[in-house]
Amino acid sequence: MPRKPLSTKSRIVKAAWNLFYKKGYDNTTVEDIINLSKTSKGTFYHYFKGKEALLNSISYLFDSKYEDLQAEISPQTSSYDTLLYLNRELFRMIETSIDVKLIAYLYSSQLITKDSQSLLDEERLYFTWLTEIAQKGLDSGEFHPSSTASELVKIYAMYERAMIYDWALCKGNYSLSEFSARLLPHVLETFQKGI
Structure with a gap:
């Protein structure tokens, strides 16, 4: 069965948690998450108010x-x-x-x-x-x-x-x-x- 592409929100969440694990929460920036998830700043803020909001994701x-x-x-x-x-x-x-x-x-x-x-x-x-x-x-x-x-x-x-x-x-x-x-x-x- 072919894999479905990740939704934009899922890509952001996956990227964030990957960075939190590798760099630590405090050392991860919203910019890092945007870059790894290949999204834009506007897209990121459409789904999340900030990095803290990702903690509940x-x-x-x-x-x-x-x-x-x-x-x-x-x-x-x-x-x-x-x-x-x-x-x-x-x-x-x-x-x-x-x-x-x-x-x-x-x-x-x-x-x-x-x-x-x-x-x-x-x-x-x-x-x-x-x-x-x-x-x-x-x-x-x-x-x-x-x-x-x-x-x-x-x-x-x-x-x-x-x-x-x-x-x-x-x-x-x-x-x-x-x-x-x-x-x-x-x-x-x-x-x-x-x-």
């Missing part, structure tokens, strides 16, 4: 990763294996391209924001795709029908947020993807057996 970065992964997953892959794969790839991306201090800041800001909490936005690709995967698992009998797709997605998303929070709390001193690879199968087994 982590959900766009996660969804952009999910867009990339959609092209790689075979529809024949089981729901269980799909969820394991998505988690591993997202967590690898987080630990290799996002500064743990920024993750900590973002997660703490989601607790006190007066704006919408982007990590909980059910319209995001993250939630819509996970719901499709969970429903496929329920429809095929792979997952036990004691829970709905939305309940399974809530548990899965809570698990991922908890893992990322703990990793940030521990200042990234362990491999997020490796630790999750040991724990997530236990969560998914409850999806198979029933909760």
Whole structure:
């Protein structure tokens, strides 16, 4: 399946987070982001009020990763294996391209924001795709029908947020993807057996 070109907003977000990781947030300028994303100043400010506004764009970065992964997953892959794969790839991306201090800041800001909490936005690709995967698992009998797709997605998303929070709390001193690879199968087994 051919990959869709990134939207302008996604290009800006990806460029910003790439620079935040490589140069640090404080050392990254709006001009750096504009240059790397190959946009104009007017386009940048159409989407974001400034560099600070990009700190709340982590959900766009996660969804952009999910867009990339959609092209790689075979529809024949089981729901269980799909969820394991998505988690591993997202967590690898987080630990290799996002500064743990920024993750900590973002997660703490989601607790006190007066704006919408982007990590909980059910319209995001993250939630819509996970719901499709969970429903496929329920429809095929792979997952036990004691829970709905939305309940399974809530548990899965809570698990991922908890893992990322703990990793940030521990200042990234362990491999997020490796630790999750040991724990997530236990969560998914409850999806198979029933909760």
